[in-house]
Amino acid sequence: MTLIKALxxxxxxxxxxxxxxxxLRINLRNVQxxxxxxxxxNSHTLDELSTNRDRACFSGIEVAQNEAFLFHYIAASMTN
Incomplete structure (x- = not known):
């Protein structure tokens, strides 16, 4: 009888x-x-960050170009 109980x-x-x-398998699947x-x-956020960084860089270049144009325009108008 003891053997049966042990089994x-x-x-x-x-x-x-x-x-x-x-x-554990279910928990592992949920964690995965x-x-x-x-x-x-995270990938989506990094893509947005990269896009916004590029936009800011291009905006800075555009501002610098506009400033250079205005500087030359004003300088040219002062000499005339």
Whole structure:
């Protein structure tokens, strides 16, 4: 009778281990999905940052060109 109880206890432990492994697999899958979402959001944010940085750079170049044009225009009008 003790052997049967020991085997039943062992089988119950295996069943619980299987349930725990299943829970761990589900949690791992959830963490992987969340990680993918965060990686995609990070990539999108970096793309926006790069685009805005490029826009700011081009705006700065445009302002410098306008300042140079105005400087030469004013200088030319003062000599005439």
């Amino acid at each position: 039943a206890h062992r089988n119950k432990s295996f069943d619980l281990s299987g349930v725990e492994f299943q829970k 999905e969340k990680n993918l979402q965060l990686a995609q959001a």
